[in-house]
Amino acid sequence: MQLHRFHGGLKLADETAASTRDPVLVMGVPSQLIVPLGQHIGEAAEPCVAVGDHVTKGQRIGQSKGYIAAHVHAPSSGEVVEIAPHAVPHPSGLSAPCIVIQTDGQDDWGDNRMEPWLDWDTRDPRRLRQRIRDAGIVGLGGAAFPTAVKLNPRAGQRIHTLIVNGAECEPYISADDMLLRTAPEAVFEGIRIVAHLLRVDRVLFAVEDNMPEAMRSLTENLPGELRDLVQLVSVPSLYPTGGERQLIKVLTGQEVPSGGLPADLGMVCNNPGTFKSVCDAVIQGRPLLSRIVTVTGPGVQHSRNVEALLGTPFADVIAATGGYAEGVDRLVMGGPMMGFAVHDDAIPVIKGTNCLLATRPQDTPPPGPLMPCIRCGECAAVCPAQLLPQQLYWQAKAKDFDAIQDYGLFDCIECGCCAHVCPSNIPLVQYYRYAKNEIWAREKERQKSDIARERYEFRQERIEREEREKAERLAKKKAAVKKKEGEEGGDSDKQAAIQAALERSRARKAARAGGATGDDKSESADTAPTDTENDAGAARSGESHSTDTESR
């Protein structure tokens, strides 16, 4: 098969030898399970049990809300003792709602187990997808995107190629490697189910060339009826080949459009662990309750892979492998390139926990002094998204959020290649995360202020409209009054005549009273009728005022 290559990337030393020596250790049930309600990309689930409830293994305890979401199940039987925020594996180090189960050691399924579907190939794809959703399955490669959503292409979109992403490119992680060595049949069965569900034409199963045992196991166990469908492909080990976009480029030479999804190319890409979970959910009726975690690094006594129940505290997992080594001071969830350091090991294993990497200061020294960027361009040379990380850095620093988007900030996959080669110790990925968050926050803020502005403008318009309507009504009324006055024209002439006569007699009285004071008074008396006319005008306008008040 003709392979392609993506720009940049890093050749990193393979550190999986230590953790692949021993078989996967299946851990027992810990005394307490801390099950976070948000273990996936999307909205956190809502608890559907209460404190004091007894739960059985596999019982749904967290109900997903929304489309991009996943249910959460009780990994073992026991009693719910607490539903409260607890430290969870998240880069922020913040707490999030968890359901804490005091296990009873029975590991009892009760009546909650879903019906095993051995005849799954007769089922409707929609029902299979629903089963995957009911089982709470998410991508087990680390990103934890709900699988049922991925397997539900948009209307009019046909998926012709299914890609199995066995390119475990981060140094140290060997969870997929060990899964492929120990349970290839279940992975293939999961592939059959998903291939049936999506009706794909072909399946490309990529494995990095530094996982020969896994490849041998797959080759030996590939079922005859899948030979026409599934193509096993050994891909060169180059970080980050395991990135979905990079792997698709390597396998097909095609690039997932910027801002788009593999489905835009008619492809869906999933981790082998996800296929095994699909197989478990459909054929055994078992929801996603456990996963393989690589416990490794110079900071542990003994590296190996562990199958741990979700909710098992990191400390228990590490203790099960033999505990920490002397001087350990950093614990990372995920690989050394993209994983994040956690501050505490009381936090639990979640669906995305593929690796626990413990290191000592001599392995991961505190970052050296931050030096200025010398524009050496090494970052651009290794960037698999073909970006100019040094320019993004300047723009993030300058908070030039228009330019940084123009330069492709949102095409950054945060693989960390740039930060690794930076001679100036600049935590570049941090700058990009900052810029992304800032842009999202501003976007939200803008939407909020847009809504506020719309409301204000609407209110303003309503007030204006009311004013306008009122003015129109007023004008109409005025016109009506005027018209009426015009009709009563005869009367008002009479009234004016009476009024004038009254005024005249009043003036005469006044003239008589103050005759001695002189002629000027009578002169002023002569002007009186004019004043009176004015008064009459004022009286009329007063009348119209009162009409106005009534109309209000």
Place this chain on the structure above:
Amino acid sequence: MRFRTESSPHMIPAHSVGGVMQQVQMALVPGTLAMAWFFGWGVLVNVVLAVLFAVAFEAAIVAARKRPVMTTLGDNSAIVTGWLFALAVPPLTPIWVTLIGIAFAIIVAKHLYGGLGYNPFNPAMVGYVVVLVSFPREMALWPAPDTLSDMSLGLGQTLQTVLTGSLPAAMDWDAITRATPLDAMREGLGTGRTVSEITASPMFGSFSESSWEWIGNFFLLGGLYLLFRRIIHWHIPVAVILGVAIPAGFFWILDPDSFASPAFHVFSGAVIIGAFFIATDPVSASTTPLGRILYGAGIGLLIFVIRTWGGYPDAVAFAVLLMNMVAPTLDHLTRPRIFGRSRRGPPPGDGHA
């Protein structure tokens, strides 16, 4: 148990600025030794003095800017600046010329713009151009290469000359200096002689003066080492050399009597050291692959143009400084195609949901 939480990647960094600069210094050694072989102690005296001045000025101004002195000196960039300056000036340059040039390079060209990473111009070349235009007489005094001269200055005499600015008694400048090949070519062509007449002189080797050819070869060796170690990329050196050679070749084919051969241009003066060590200064160069090619080609073309029709025999420093001005624009115009986009890319703001 509590742990440290630092940002990814959780690996030992692959490079450091100080380490990169050390590699550059190592790569400068063979060419510098070759220069000393042909031009005597003066080359080494220059390098030592210029480096000392550069480090001293850097320390002083970093202290004045209230930045951590030892951390900044640890980037080793001042050493490279001093060293490159020393290789640009003639071997018996008086100490005060070096002092002024370095002061200008470190204080004005580098730190007044914000220090390492912020200088738009190559500091060593700014310092060199300042002394070149200010002290043209001193900058023209290139001694004849020792292999062709019967006189040779000892270390003591060299120090005395550099410190006092005048030669020891019984020696005079006219006797020990001689035109460089570029000077000879320029003057010869200016007085109406043909290229073949000029290069017939015994000082010329296969392309240029043989001593300059050898110096060029050793700098080339250092440059290839930097390429091999991936400290520099091929784009700029190749583009500079082709940028000189292609226009030179074009005119040479048209009129070989009036225009020197492309090989003469490449192996004379500072083209090789400029291509591998000066034009590749990352801070002031372009950073995109295509931008680097255009930047290097521009330097090469300007070198040829200034040498052929300009007022100076060599032009690497001017060419580099002129292209420094264009580098940010080149970077902006030559952005690589982003993964998953066409060359024009979607309008800004797209690409995220």
